[in-house]
Amino acid sequence: MSVSPEESTIDRRALLRRAAAVGLVTLPGAGLLSACATSGGGDSGDTGGGKKTAANPLGVKEDAPLDVVIFPGGYTDKYATDIHEPLYQTAFPKAKIKHEAVTEIDTTLRPRFASGTDIPDMVNNSGSKEMDFGALVNDGQLADLTPLLDAPSVHDPSKKVRDTLQKGTVDFGSYNGKPYVLFYVSTVWGVWYSGKLFTDRGWSAPSDWNAFLALCEEIKKAGITPFGYAGANAAYYMWNVILTHAAKLGGPEVVKAIDNLEDGAWKHDAIKQAATAWAEVGAKYMDKAYEGLRHTDVQLQQNQYKLAFYPSGDWLENEQKKDTPADFKYQMMPVPVKGKLSAAAVRAGAGEGYFVPAKSKNKAGGMEYLRRMLSMDGAKGFAELIKSPTVMTAGSEGVTFPPGVTSSRAAFKAAGQDTFDLTWDKDYKPLDVEARTQTNALMFGRITPDQFCERVQKKADEVKNDKSIIKFKR
Structure with missing residues (x-):
């Protein structure tokens, strides 16, 4: 099955103009599973899981295992093991978290996605062997993150998660009007x-x-x-x-x-x-x-x-x-x-992509994990440990950055409107x-x-x- 270039075109909105951040790259390949793929993803947006409450707006099943895959590159994976995973564990103490530090994301995960079994619940897709985002969208492998973005923020339930993010973040991770990727780090x-x-x-x-x-x-x-x-x-x-x-x-x-x-x-x-x-x-x-x-x-x-x-x-x-x-x-x-x-x-632009697989067993947990990343504790903990700002802008307030990041932030400020990104x-x-x-x-x-x-x-x-x-x- 194939589609014409016109039929397979996905409109992106204008990307980050006054945002900040970035990431890395990988193997060729038009499709992840086969040439007969459906565009725009195959996820309905229903995360599944347990009972939805004010404290559990995504309906995470409290004892459901969570499989987290992190690329241990320039940011290492300590922010996951020391900050984000403990935040999730505190919220869901009955859940067993499996942490996987994977250097070659595409090489390791492609067979798992193709088989339809042993699919992780949240993936940090980065590095020189990252998976092809375009192919993942084309093959319906990414969950629609709208439930996450419309959920109340952990640290300020009066705001939706999307309203706490740096301008352009949602658009940068959207394909065909649907958000499939969270780009988390702000980089120049x-x-x-x-x-x-x-x-x-x-x-x-x-x-x-x-x-x-x-x-x-x-x-x-x-x-x-x-x-x-x-x-x-x-x-x-x-x-x-x-x-x-x-x-x-x-x-x-x-x-x-x-x-x-x-x-x-x-x-x-x-x-x-x-x-x-x-x-x-x-x-x-x-x-x-x-x-x-x-x-x-x-x-x-x-x-x-x-x-x-x-x-x-x-x-x-x-x-x-x-x-x-x-x-x-x-x-x-x-x-x-x-x-x-x-x-x-x-x-300058939002980078370091994270996604929830559409066919994971615990999509609700994967999105909740991202919600904890975007909490004040999650964002500030990352900024303090890794010394890089995130797209949850309030999380960088009061953090002292080292000389290099301080200089890059100063360069970003000096650039004013003269910033651009590419995709x-x-x-x-x-x-x-x-x-x-x-x-x-x-x-x-x-x-x-x-x-x-x-x-x-x-x-x-x-x-x-x-x-x-x-x-x-x-």
């Missing part, structure tokens, strides 16, 4: 460096391209690698920089066209300019050995003051805290270019995989900027014309 993307190194060397973070190149030259002469990223598993950190550069030159409509699979979107002049600029950085200021390294390997080199600039989101500081010198002082700067957007512009990597995994491959080829000198644009555009056209892949429109 940029280029990271050591405040100590720069202070000791008398260097200042540049805000324009010529100054950036001049500083890279000075850093190189000092015997330090100016710029680097990990080609083995984090090439999307780099395509993010290229597309951020392009969006700042040509405006957010450049990346919106990519999200919408518009003809020739990857061949926009702003993308060619950005690819050309960063290919020069790759040729002159990167260590070629980085292509074979994983993200933590390259990040460790930065902590050892062997690398100056590194692109990432603001989970970086927490991810590296065990290896970071006490006086390192992570700092974030926007991609140093301006055009239709100011030099202060940044990519294509979450919606179309085959396109993301190809973009990563061609980004490495570009940055490590195997293809030209024109070839980069042509090759990724070719894959975008294939995705657009593949009737088995559901399409999304911003």
Whole structure:
């Protein structure tokens, strides 16, 4: 069974403009179970479970087991074991919670979803091997989160959960007007460096391209690698920089066209300019050995003051805290270019996705778990432990963040209205995989900027014309 591109188009509302946050990525695949999938999900919205009361608005069966799957990446899984799971256990002491820390989400869960058995009740879908959100929606594997969003907030029952969230959060996780994913963490993307190194060397973070190149030259002469990223598993950190550069030159409509699979979107002049600029950085200021390294390997080199600039989101500081010198002082700067957007512009949006499987045995429990995450205790506990803000904005009030997150929040504030986000990597995994491959080829000198644009555009056209892949429109 297949549907036409027109029939399979899902409208997204305008995404986060004044929100904040982010996440990672994965394997290709148009459908999770088969090509004969129904769009829009197969969940009726009825969570099932026990008796609904004021204290139990979702009707959780009090002794029903709960299976929680967490990706233990940059945020670790301690927030689940130390904060969120205890909150759920306190509310439902008879429930047995199974905690699963899973690094390769897609590899581990795909067989379980395909078999229809042993399906978890709540999943943190993240990492380099995350599941394809678009395919999950297409295959009817995600529960409609409307009951959760319309339930009273734990800490303020006079408000619905949806009314306690950062603007744009619900829309960002919605497909065809239905909310299927909760993006929980508020993150800003940029280029990271050591405040100590720069202070000791008398260097200042540049805000324009010529100054950036001049500083890279000075850093190189000092015997330090100016710029680097990990080609083995984090090439999307780099395509993010290229597309951020392009969006700042040509405006957010450049990346919106990519999200919408518009003809020739990857061949926009702003993308060619950005690819050309960063290919020069790759040729002159990167260590070629980085292509074979994983993200933590390259990040460790930065902590050892062997690398100056590194692109990432603001989970970086927490991810590296065990290896970071006490006086390192992570700092974030926007991609140093301006055009239709100011030099202060940044990519920012809600990220780190969580969902409740439509066919789980305890959907009510899965949604209740998310409701506890979005409580004051859940959000503040996460912010204090992980040192990153959540989309439950009140939960970050009064929390002291470390230098890096403090700088990223300051950058977000300075950007004002010049913020943007993108969705294509979450919606179309085959396109993301190809973009990563061609980004490495570009940055490590195997293809030209024109070839980069042509090759990724070719894959975008294939995705657009593949009737088995559901399409999304911003």
